[in-house]
Structures are given as structure tokens and as C-alpha cells.
Amino acid sequence: MTSSAPALSTDRTAGTRDRALKAAHTSILEIGATRTTMVEVARRSGVGRTTLYRHWPDITALFADLLTRELTAVVERVDPALPDSALRNSALHASALPDSAPGDADELVELLCTFADEVRADPLLDAFRRHESDMLSEYVFHRLGTSQRRLIDVLRGLLAQAIATDPRLAGRDADRTATMLFLAVQGLVLSAPLADPPLDPATWRTELHLLIKGYLGL
Structure with a gap:
């Protein structure tokens, strides 16, 4: 033996x-x-x-892990207080969020815009967006990847906290709202280069801010 x-x-x-x-x-x-x-x-x-x-x-699987790693780094750049495990945890609830998490809808919108802007400008993510459209299309048209689902979980937790503290969000369902917001912002980030001009980076962020506020009814 x-x-x-x-x-x-x-x-x-x-x-x-x-x-x-x-x-x-x-x-x-x-x-x-x-x-x-x-x-x-x-x-x-x-x-x-x-x-x-x-x-x-294969290299595609390695790239997928690399994307998850990069998104984790973006989350930490946007808010270092958000736990490193945020993208590795299968469900992040509002009770698990740090004290620095947004306390109302306005702070949540600002956080989302900052995150989207960081993703849009991230050199690695930009390289994938511009030159690996076939790989990204798998996660846009066919299925949600692990990092996407975990980002939705993070957003769900943030929304649940904002809904509990901001009466303007009363009646909102955190799960549905988080999923819709993620899909919308993901599409806008991936297509950002197609809209410049007229949407240069500063204008893109301004319009994104208005779009998210409009969807949330603020």
C-alpha cells in the first residue's frame, strides 16, 4: 500500500x-x-x-480568480472598513457591516458611484472590458459569477441598513433593489468607453449619480 x-x-x-x-x-x-x-x-x-x-x-479560470481578486481590492480602496471577506462571504447581512457603512440613501448613492468609478478606471478591469469581451459576455448574458453574486450580497446588506434608517426608502425590498442596481451599474461600467464623448469620466459619474438617485426615488 x-x-x-x-x-x-x-x-x-x-x-x-x-x-x-x-x-x-x-x-x-x-x-x-x-x-x-x-x-x-x-x-x-x-x-x-x-x-x-x-x-x-485553464487560463480562463485563472482570469476569473484574478477578476475576483481585483474587485476585492476595489472594494477595499473605496471603503477600507468593509471587511476583506465581503467578496468571499456567501451572504453579508446588514448586522455584519462596519460602522462606516452608509447610514442613509444619500451616502449609499455616493458609495455606489465611487465604487463604479473605481471599477471603470481600474487598469486591469479596463483591459478585460476592452479586450476580453468574449469572456466577460459569459457573465453578462449567460450567468452571474461568484464575484458578481457576492457583490450583490454586499449591496443587499448596505441597502438593508439604509432602508432601516432612511424613511425615503420605506417599502423597498433590499434583495430586488440590490440585484437591479447591480445589473444597471454593471452595464454602465462595461459600456462606459462607448459613451466618451459626450460622457467624459466626470460627466459619466455625475449622470450615474442622477440615475441611481432617480431609481431610488430620492
Whole structure:
């Protein structure tokens, strides 16, 4: 009876994944997503291809993890007090939100606009939006990915708190409103380059602010 090979330690596994994801991030910004292959990631990261394939079946799966990682970083840039686990937790409830979470609808709108603006301007996300439309279309037209569902969960928690404290949102359903807002903002972020001009970045954010306020009836 042969013994199985010892499992990689959690720290070593996390370190390997981190090196590979950082290498993929740099590669996409330098040579583009189309030319960023598993071979290129292995070369840049020093992680063997066999090891890479233990973590990701193909480059598309690696890209999906990279997008989730980048969205997590955007959330933290917008509000460092939001927990790092926000995009990893399957359900974030209002009771789990930090004290800095928006307390009323106006603060929520501002937070949403800031987040959308950060996503629109993020170099990695911009590269995917401009050059990996086929991959992104899977998550726009066919199914919601893990990071999308978790962003909706975060938004649901924020809305639930705002609904509880702001009478202008009385009667709003946090689940339905969060889903609708996410889909609307996602579409606007992905199509932002198509509308410049006349919607330069500053004007785009101003109009987004008006759009969200209008939907919420503020």
C-alpha cells in the first residue's frame, strides 16, 4: 500500500497562487490578455505549469480568480472598513457591516458611484472590458459569477441598513433593489468607453449619480 504525497501547506498554496495571480496581472497590463497564457504566467511567476494546472484548469479560470481578486481590492480602496471577506462571504447581512457603512440613501448613492468609478478606471478591469469581451459576455448574458453574486450580497446588506434608517426608502425590498442596481451599474461600467464623448469620466459619474438617485426615488 503506497502513501499519498503530502498535501501542500495552506501558506505555500496561498503563496503560489498569489505569485501566479500577480504575474498574470502584470502580464495583462504589459502584453494584453490575449497573449497572457499559462506558459507566460509560469515564466513570469516561476511557478511550474504543472503546478499552475493544479490550481486552475485553464487560463480562463485563472482570469476569473484574478477578476475576483481585483474587485476585492476595489472594494477595499473605496471603503477600507468593509471587511476583506465581503467578496468571499456567501451572504453579508446588514448586522455584519462596519460602522462606516452608509447610514442613509444619500451616502449609499455616493458609495455606489465611487465604487463604479473605481471599477471603470481600474487598469486591469479596463483591459478585460476592452479586450476580453468574449469572456466577460459569459457573465453578462449567460450567468452571474461568484464575484458578481457576492457583490450583490454586499449591496443587499448596505441597502438593508439604509432602508432601516432612511424613511425615503420605506417599502423597498433590499434583495430586488440590490440585484437591479447591480445589473444597471454593471452595464454602465462595461459600456462606459462607448459613451466618451459626450460622457467624459466626470460627466459619466455625475449622470450615474442622477440615475441611481432617480431609481431610488430620492
